[in-house]
Every structure is written in structure tokens, then in C-alpha cells.
Amino acid sequence: MRRVASLALILILAGCAQSYQPVVDTKGVDNAKYQQDLSECRQYAEQVSPAGEAATTGLLGAAGGAALGAIVGAFSGGAGTGAAIGAATGGAVGAGAGGVSGVSEQKRIINNCLRGRGYNVLNS
Numbered sequence: 001m002r003r004v005a006s007l008a009l010i011l012i013l014a015g016c017a018q019s020y021q022p023v024v025d026t027k028g029v030d031n032a033k034y035q036q037d038l039s040e041c042r043q044y045a046e047q048v049s050p051a052g053e054a055a056t057t058g059l060l061g062a063a064g065g066a067a068l069g070a071i072v073g074a075f076s077g078g079a080g081t082g083a084a085i086g087a088a089t090g091g092a093v094g095a096g097a098g099g100v101s102g103v104s105e106q107k108r109i110i111n112n113c114l115r116g117r118g119y120n121v122l123n124s
């Protein structure tokens with residue numbers, strides 16, 4: 001079940017840069033030029049993969065969770081069970097945190113790219 005949830009999260013995050021719409025003051029801006037610039041900035045943002053970030057952080061979380069779970073489980077007589085629970089929990093939490101971090105980085109790249117091209121981006 002957690003694998004299915006993790007896969008769903010990764011698929012949802014995969015298209016985030018393409019759907020992100022920054023808030024830009026468009027007064028006096030050529031809309032066609034803005035759309036072209038936004039498209040190019042989104043392509044730059046695609047170089048950061050929220051799904052990749054989620055997978056990497058998920059693996060690190062699973063490893064850390066397994067170690068901590070084994071230690072806690074050793075005190076209660078079930079190191080293997082503790083490790084399994086810790087790995088699953090750590091992996092899920094890590095994947096979620098990595099995905100959110102990747103999406104935030106994509107948004108930051110798009111905003112900075114547009115600012116660099118002279119647009120007044122109103123959101124951070």
C-alpha cells in the first residue's frame with residue numbers, strides 16, 4: 001500500500017513545473033513573449049526532478065528508519081519487525097519531504113528565470 005502511495009506521489013510531482021503558474025505583473029507585457037519565456041523557464045525547471053528527489057530522500061529515509069527501528073525493536077525483542085516498520089515509515093516520510101523540496105526548487109527556478117528576463121514576479 002505504501003509503495004502504491006509513494007508511486008502516486010512521484011507521478012503527481014513529475015509534472016509540477018509544467019502546471020506551476022507564477023503570479024506576474026503583466027501590465028505592459030507582450031503576452032506571446034511572456035508565454036514563450038515562461039515555457040523556456042519551465043524547461044529549465046524540469047532539470048530538477050521532484051520524483052528523483054522523492055526517490056533519493058525516500059531511500060535515505062528508509063535506511064535511517066530501518067536503523068532506528070532495529071535499535072528500538074532490539075529493546076522490545078523484535079529488531080527485524082522494528083527495522084521493517086522503521087524502513088517503511090522513514091521511506092514514506094523521506095519521499096514526501098524530497099518531493100516537496102523538489103517542487104519548491106522548480107518554482108524557485110521558474111521565478112528566478114522570469115525575473116532574470118525582466119518580469120516582475122509577485123510571488124516568491
